Amino acid sequence: MNKKIQIQDIGIRDFKETWEYQExxxxxILDIKVKNRREDAGLDTPNHFLFVEHPHVYTLGKSGDMSNLLLSEEQLKEKGATFYKINRGxxxxxxxxxxxxxYPILDLDNFFTDIHKYLRFxxxxxxxxxxxxxINATRSKGETGVWLDVGTPFARKICAMGVRASRWVTMHGFALNxxxxxGYFDNIIPCGIKGKAVTSLNVELGLEKVNEEEIKQKLLKHFKTLFEAEF
Known part of the structure; x- marks a missing residue:
């Protein structure tokens, strides 16, 4: 099992371009798995973790409802935003x-074959x-992602998640505000959940700006421990 993960920070990148790169x-990884199965090749499958920042974009998962986008095509253009239907949950x-x-693109056969556990990690x-x-964040029962003040009228989401997996290979991932x-969240019903607010770490901390590079390093530190991964 190859637990080594190749980390790439690809900076500010168009959503569609990044989606194609993920694919x-x-x-x-899938091709190597097929070759291993057919030819007993015994090849290691690689694992990747991409960090990226996208220009304004709305994406709709395969089980999503178009009515949760509250903008017309013209209004999207006015806001400098794009829209894509994509193949995540x-x-x-x-x-x-x-x-x-x-975007962790992992062969879960290298770690554990449990999508529920993967999302929880x-x-x-x-x-x-x-x-x-x-900041004390928690899960909200039946709602994937990370939330604050769950069970109160002030419940708000700080991190959204949506993944795709095939033959235990993952793509897509998480988005931490x-x-x-x-203001851009006002144009959608986030994750199709009405009446739930969205927040950002800088708002919660009362700061104009939080150091994003520092956050990335902390995310990787905890990811490495949870997945028993190697960088």
Whole structure:
């Protein structure tokens, strides 16, 4: 089992371009798995972890409802945003500047074959990271992602998640609001959940800006421990 993960921070990158890059890495891993099965080749499968920041974009998962996008095509253009229907789970979400997006493209055969556990570990990575800033985040039953003040009228989501997996290979991932412009969330019903607010780490800390590079390092530290991975 290859527990080594190749980390790439690809900076500010168009969503579609990044999605296509994910697909290339995803296919490479699947092709090796097929070769191993057919030819008993015994080849190691690689694992990747991409950090990226997207220009303003809304994405709708395969089980999502178009009515959760509250903008017309013309209004999208006015806001400088794009829109894509994509092949992950979940409903609609927003990505944009000030948000740390992470795409682990892993062969879970190298770690554990349990998608539920995989999602819980991604949530735990975020929960542990923002706990270092004195913020108590938790899960919300039946709602993937990371939340604050669950069970109160002030419940709000700080990190959204949506993944795709095939033959235990993962793609897509999580989006953590660090210095995000929360106004863009007003144009959707986030994750299709009505009446739930969204927040960002800088808002919770009362800061103009949080150091995003520092957050990435903390995320990787907790990811490494949880997945018993090597970098």
């Amino acid at each position: 290339v890495l995803f296919k490479e 979940g409903d609609i979400t927003y990505h944009g500047p000030g948000q740390i997006v992470g 991604l949530e735990e990575m975020v929960i542990l990271t923002i706990a270092e800033y004195g 660090v210095n995000a412009d929360l």
